Amino acid sequence: MMFLGSFLHAQGRGQASPASVPPPRSTTTLAYPADQIAAGQRLFTAQCGFCHGRDAMGGESGPDLTRSTLVAEDVRGDKLGPLLRAGRVDKGMPAFTLSAADLGAIVAFVHDQKTKAESLTGGRRTVDVADLQTGDPEGGRRYFAGACVKCHSATGDLAGVGRRLQGLALLQRMLYPAPGREGSKATVTVTLASGEVVTGKLAYRDEFTIALTDANGWYRAWPAQKAKFVVNDPLQAHVDQLGKYTDGDMHDVLAYLQTLR
Amino acid sequence: MMSWRICRRFAEGARVRRHEGARVLLLCVVLGASGVAQSLDPSALLKPTPDSWPTYHGDYTGQRHTRLTQITPANVHQLTLAWAFQTNQPQQIKATPILANGVIYITTPDNLWAIDARSARQIWRYTYPQNDGFHIGHRGVAVYKDFVYMTTPDAHLIALDARDGKVRWNVEIADSRRGFWSTNAPLIVGNHLLVGVSGDFDNLPGTLKSFDADTGTLQWTFYSTPPLGTPGSQSGGATGGQMWMTGTYDPELNLVFVGTGNPTPVLNGAARAGDNPWTCSIVALNPDTGKLVWGFQASPHDTHDWDAAEVPVLVDAPMNGTARKLLLQASRNGYYFVLDRTTGKSLVTTAFATVNWSKSVDKDGRPMPDAAKEPARDGRLVAPNEAGATNYRSPSFDPATGLLVVSAHDAYGIYFFKPEHGAYGWAGANYSVWGKGVLRAIEYQTGKIRWSHDIGEGAGGAGVLTTATGLAFSGDSAGNALALRTSDGATLWHAGIGRVGNSPITYALDGRQYVILGGGSALYAFALPEKP
Numbered sequence: 001m002m003f004l005g006s007f008l009h010a011q012g013r014g015q016a017s018p019a020s021v022p023p024p025r026s027t028t029t030l031a032y033p034a035d036q037i038a039a040g041q042r043l044f045t046a047q048c049g050f051c052h053g054r055d056a057m058g059g060e061s062g063p064d065l066t067r068s069t070l071v072a073e074d075v076r077g078d079k080l081g082p083l084l085r086a087g088r089v090d091k092g093m094p095a096f097t098l099s100a101a102d103l104g105a106i107v108a109f110v111h112d113q114k115t116k117a118e119s120l121t122g123g124r125r126t127v128d129v130a131d132l133q134t135g136d137p138e139g140g141r142r143y144f145a146g147a148c149v150k151c152h153s154a155t156g157d158l159a160g161v162g163r164r165l166q167g168l169a170l171l172q173r174m175l176y177p178a179p180g181r182e183g184s185k186a187t188v189t190v191t192l193a194s195g196e197v198v199t200g201k202l203a204y205r206d207e208f209t210i211a212l213t214d215a216n217g218w219y220r221a222w223p224a225q226k227a228k229f230v231v232n233d234p235l236q237a238h239v240d241q242l243g244k245y246t247d248g249d250m251h252d253v254l255a256y257l258q259t260l261r
Numbered sequence: 262m263m264s265w266r267i268c269r270r271f272a273e274g275a276r277v278r279r280h281e282g283a284r285v286l287l288l289c290v291v292l293g294a295s296g297v298a299q300s301l302d303p304s305a306l307l308k309p310t311p312d313s314w315p316t317y318h319g320d321y322t323g324q325r326h327t328r329l330t331q332i333t334p335a336n337v338h339q340l341t342l343a344w345a346f347q348t349n350q351p352q353q354i355k356a357t358p359i360l361a362n363g364v365i366y367i368t369t370p371d372n373l374w375a376i377d378a379r380s381a382r383q384i385w386r387y388t389y390p391q392n393d394g395f396h397i398g399h400r401g402v403a404v405y406k407d408f409v410y411m412t413t414p415d416a417h418l419i420a421l422d423a424r425d426g427k428v429r430w431n432v433e434i435a436d437s438r439r440g441f442w443s444t445n446a447p448l449i450v451g452n453h454l455l456v457g458v459s460g461d462f463d464n465l466p467g468t469l470k471s472f473d474a475d476t477g478t479l480q481w482t483f484y485s486t487p488p489l490g491t492p493g494s495q496s497g498g499a500t501g502g503q504m505w506m507t508g509t510y511d512p513e514l515n516l517v518f519v520g521t522g523n524p525t526p527v528l529n530g531a532a533r534a535g536d537n538p539w540t541c542s543i544v545a546l547n548p549d550t551g552k553l554v555w556g557f558q559a560s561p562h563d564t565h566d567w568d569a570a571e572v573p574v575l576v577d578a579p580m581n582g583t584a585r586k587l588l589l590q591a592s593r594n595g596y597y598f599v600l601d602r603t604t605g606k607s608l609v610t611t612a613f614a615t616v617n618w619s620k621s622v623d624k625d626g627r628p629m630p631d632a633a634k635e636p637a638r639d640g641r642l643v644a645p646n647e648a649g650a651t652n653y654r655s656p657s658f659d660p661a662t663g664l665l666v667v668s669a670h671d672a673y674g675i676y677f678f679k680p681e682h683g684a685y686g687w688a689g690a691n692y693s694v695w696g697k698g699v700l701r702a703i704e705y706q707t708g709k710i711r712w713s714h715d716i717g718e719g720a721g722g723a724g725v726l727t728t729a730t731g732l733a734f735s736g737d738s739a740g741n742a743l744a745l746r747t748s749d750g751a752t753l754w755h756a757g758i759g760r761v762g763n764s765p766i767t768y769a770l771d772g773r774q775y776v777i778l779g780g781g782s783a784l785y786a787f788a789l790p791e792k793p
Contacts, residue, residue, distance in 0.1 A: 042393050046414060050397035053462070058690065060461065060566070061647065087351075089760075092719070097351050125690040127640070127677050134639040168692070171640065171675065176695040206717060206739035208755060239695055242673045243615070247633070247641050 024072035029115065032108035040109030043102055051093070056113040058125045061092070065110055066117035067126075077107040129167035132254060140256025143249050147241060151234055154260050162258040171254050176238045186233035188212050190222060202231060300407040300423070301361045303449055303474075307512055314360040314766040316507075317401055317446040322575040323509040324658040326727045327767045331774035333730040336789060337744045337754045343775055343786040344381035348374065353722070353762035354779030355653075356401035357446065359409075360768050364423070365777075366404065367784055370396035370414050370444070375426060379770055381786065385426035389413050394442040395459070400507065400653070401446035403454065405474045412443035416458050420477060430477040434458055435468055440686075446507045450517060450548040453480060457504035457519070461566070462686040464525045467502030467540065471551055481551030485521040485539040497535035501525035502542070506570040506653060511586065514603060516545045516554055518588060520570040523563050528636040528678045528689025536561035541569040543590060543598075545605060555605030559592045561627050564635045565618065565676060566647045566691070567594035573602075574658050574665065580608055580706055589705055591656055591667040593649030594618070596628050597708045611708035613701060614650035615671040618643055636678035636689045646674025646693040648720045655724030655764035657733065659747045664702040664711055666733050666747065670720040672696025696720055698738050702750060712750035716743075724764025726776070734776055736761025742778045742785070758785050 045054050051062030058064035065071050074080045081103055087095030098106070144154070152158050165173055179185060186202035188210060200212035203219055210229050211221035222229075245253075301315055309320050311329055318325055332340065348354065348369055356368045365378045371389040376382060394414025403410045408429065409421045415437035420429045434456050435441035440463030448455040454474040467485030472478065485502030487494045496502070501524040508519035524540035526532050541560035544553055559569035574589040580599070588602035595616035599609035607626020619628035634643050654668040673696070678689035698721035700714040717738030726734045733747045742761055744754035758780025765778045775786045 045393045046391075046396045049462075050395040053687075059687070061693070090719075094351050094353065125682060125687060127690050131638045131677070131679060132640065172692060172694070175642070175673070175675070178695070204739075206737060206741060207715075207752060208741065208757075242642065242644075242695060243617075245642055247639075250642055251639055 024067070024069045025118070026072050026111065026114060028075045030076065030111065032112055036105050036108045037112045039102075040105035040107070040112075043106050044109050047096065048106070053125075056110050057117060064125065066114040071110055071114055074107070074111070077103055080107050080110065127168045132167055132171060132251070135248075135251030135253070135255030137252070137255040137259050139248070140252035140254065143253050144256055147244070148253075151237060158257065158260050160261060162261040166258070170257060171250075174254060174257060175242065175250070177235065179235070184233075185235060186231055188229055188231045191228040192222075193226075202233070205231065299362050301404050303405050303451060306449060311769045312360075312363070314358065314768050315404055316359065316449065317357050317403070318507065318509060318572065318655065319766060321510040321512065322658075323572045323655070324574055324576065324660075324727075325572075325655050325725065325764060326657055326659060326729070328729045329767055329769050329774045330728070330730050331769065332728065332732065332767075332776065332789060334732060334746055334753055337732055339789055340744070340754055340756070340776070340787040341790050342756075343773075343788040345786070346374070346376055346381040346383075346784040348372065348782045348784070350782045352396070352398070353760065353781055354784060355398040355444075355722075355762045356779070357655075357764055358766055358777055358784060359402050359404055359446075360766070361404045361423075363770065365784075366402045366409055366423075368399045368401055368411060369782075370399045373402065373409070373411050373421070373426070375409075375423070378768065378775070381784070387411075387419075387421055387426040387428075389419065392437070394437050397442075398444050400444050403447035403449050405449045405452075405454070408474065410447050410454060410456075410474075412445045412447065412456060414442050414444075416441040416443045418443075418447070418454075418456050418472060418477070432472065432477045432479075434470055435460075435465075439463060440465055441468070443505075445505055448507050448510065448517065449474060450510050453548050455508065455517065455519075455548065457506070459503050459505040459522070461501065461503070461523070461525060461527060464500040464685055465503075466500055467504060467521055469504040469519060469546075469551070471548065483544075483546055483551040483553070485542065485544065486524070486537070496524070496537050496540065497533050499524035499533035499537035499540055501527070502537075502540035504570065505568075506572065509573050509575050510548065511575055511602060514586070515547065515549070516602070517548045518543060518545055518573040518575065518602065520559075520568065520573055520590065520592075522568040522570050523560075523566045526684045526686060526688035527566050528564055528676060528687060528691065529682060529684050530562055530564040530635055530678075532684035532688070533562075537563070541567060541594070543569060543573050543588065543600065543605075545602065557598070557600055557605045557607065557625075558627055559590065559596065559598060560594045560630070562630055563594070564630070564678075564689075565594070565643060567592070567645075567649050568652075569593065570653070571651055572655050574656060575602060576658055576660070576705065578660070578663070578705065587705070589658065589665050591651050591665065591669070591703065593645075593652055594628065595645050595650035597665075597703055598626065599705065599708070600626075609706070609708050613667065613703055613708065613710065614669045614699075615644040615673075616650065634676075636676035636691065638677065638679040640675045640677050642673055642694070643676050644673050645670060646672040646696055647676075647691045648672060648693065648696065652720065653724075654721060657725040657727040658705065659727040659731075659733070661729065661731065662702075662711075662748050663705050664727075664747060665705050666700060666702050666725045666727060666735075668716075668721045668723060668725060668735060669699045669701040669713075670696050671699060672720070700725070700733070700735055700745065700750065702747070714745060714750040714752075722763075723761035723778070726765040726767060728767070734765040734767075734778065736778060736780075740780070742780065742787075756785075756787070759783070
């Protein structure tokens with residue numbers, strides 16, 4: 001039911017042409033003992049399989065780990081270990097309490113699956129760049145000119161976006177560039193009882209608390225009921241757009257963004 | 262030794278013949294190895310006492326509504342922590358605590374704790390051996406006489422002695438090597454122990470089993486998708502339709518109502534033509550035989566993983582001026598349904614969340630899928646997303662206001678399918694795009710939304726509990742337990758306890774009302790302050 005949005009954004013790196021998209025290759029390919037892989041498989045199935053699939057190639061809600069950049073860059077758990085132990089609780093991934101041996105086994109299994117996946121074709125739950133080439137760039141350009149130019153520019157912030165991102169990664173980013181590891185894009189302006197006005201990056205918001213990171217990097221929070229504040233969330237325009245796109249529009253805009261190379 | 266049943270029969274007679282009864286009851290206590298005073302009479306499930314929460318929904322109706330009146334809109338702001346119980350597990354508590362005889366039974370996958378409902382002191386703990394099943398969540402136990410039952414990630418059913426957690430028997434519900442697992446909180450009806458399983462990653466028949474609650478002997482099996490070639494096979498080649506949530510029961514009709522899951526292969530609809538009954542359905546079964554009495558399909562030919570496993574809430578109330586036996590469901594596909602639960606006939610079908618996958622409702626009240634929104638090679642933008650417009654989070658029905666309060670989810674996802682994805686298991690790809698959680702109050706007769714209360718980005722995790730005093734307890738996505746005024750959704754109390762991942766319960770012991778919510782991996786009990 002939940003997914004790890006920020007992982008997905010990195011999927012398209014290192015891609016040559018839209019038609020052929022190899023997943024990121026492991027930076028360091030290591031061999032793991034069979035019994036360690038088997039132990040890792042048991043742990044992975046029980047703890048990770050529902051979301052990521054028993055084969056680590058994507059499950060009910062989590063991404064295909066064999067196509068993950070983080071996994072590709074991991075060497076013996078140096079990236080996966082800290083992530084597993086901390087979790088991504090906001091994205092629905094719990095923090096795991098793992099012994100070094102269990103962690104090593106899970107890492108071994110994931111890497112082994114990645115090695116196997118690199119030689120697999122067909123039958124996988126993949127979305128290839130070639131699958132997404134049904135849109136009309138000219139229609140997309142027109143749509144973009146009406147709906148997107150208030151915040152975006154083909155020659156400004158989006159110049160070269162078709163080079164930086166392709167395929168599913170570009171489509172996801174286009175639909176909703178979820179705040180990932182870089183944090184929220186929203187800003188908030190709080191007017192204090194004293195009349196002081198504080199503006200900063202939105203750090204936290206719920207029904208009861210409003211918090212920002214101020215210009216000096218400090219976290220500051222106030223009771224939401226007592227503070228006067230205005231939140232400016234540029235992503236709201238993306239949310240509003242979700243109810244307006246037809247599937248044709250969506251594919252057209254994607255086709256147009258692909259031309260911004 | 263006098264059996265429990267005989268004791269009970271005498272005790273019932275005692276209401277008429279007071280003197281004899283009292284003598285017999287005394288005898289039972291003296292003789293009763295099975296402990297009449299401490300064990301849970303299954304007939305108590307028909308009228309649960311206020312000092313208990315003896316079954317997943319609290320009672321058979323699934324209303325998750327309490328008659329307790331100590332905590333009110335006027336004093337709820339005084340709620341204070343009575344106790345907390347830390348499981349020290351990495352996983353969030355998703356289970357409903359079950360309370361009988363002053364003991365709370367709470368679970369996470371493989372783990373069951375018996376704790377004192379007054380103090381949270383641990384009485385015993387049972388840990389199931391390490392196994393390969395999915396450890397994705399656990400919904401809770403069932404209790405009966407002096408048994409406690411727990412399902413396991415590898416699809417076994419364990420019967421434990423409620424006094425000390427010793428295993429009495431262990432039966433396999435379904436073969437986990439084929440891909441079944443279980444998170445299910447069983448439903449007790451008489452001596453029937455109804456247990457469901459999960460299994461979306463393999464093409465498996467939707468399976469619900471009834472076991473003899475005393476012995477663990479299989480009584481019957483109901484297949485929502487009888488395997489091809491077997492009698493009653495009608496699913497059009499679809500497998501799936503797992504009944505992984507706890508059903509409800511009407512003792513007058515002697516019908517159990519269970520929601521069934523999505524068909525498999527999940528996103529590949531082409532592999533299974535037609536409506537695929539009884540997947541994504543509400544089925545009414547005779548609990549004595551497991552025979553289907555009627556079925557209603559909430560999502561014909563689902564291709565988006567939208568189970569109709571959500572709680573079928575039973576309400577006896579007027580509908581357009583006529584007293585009816587109703588069944589309400591806010592379904593994962595975004596539609597709210599009212600059925601006549603005697604016949605299964607549709608009375609209301611209306612959306613309660615953002616939906617774009619259906620353009621029409623057929624004469625039987627079923628939203629018909631728009632073929633243009635089926636998963637496709639180049640992707641389809643669909644509302645809701647795969648997590649659905651609601652999910653396992655229990656709704657609550659408040660009879661006073663006539664509102665069904667639901668943890669809803671307005672969301673979009675993208676769905677892909679191409680023949681290369683095959684026809685086994687998930688058979689496609691889908692990604693969530695965006696979603697936000699909303700507590701939404703639905704007027705039961707019309708489906709009209711009375712109020713909506715935002716609870717933050719992403720789907721919520723908490724179910725809802727309403728009270729006779731007009732409160733609705735739940736949780737937001739940021740990690741606050743909430744008490745809202747049921748009539749208008751205004752927030753009256755909150756406590757930052759971590760994300761609430763279960764559905765709240767309440768009970769009264771020693772004259773004090775407790776409200777219990779899971780926050781992260783701990784269980785929290787709130788009550789009004791005691792006088793010093």
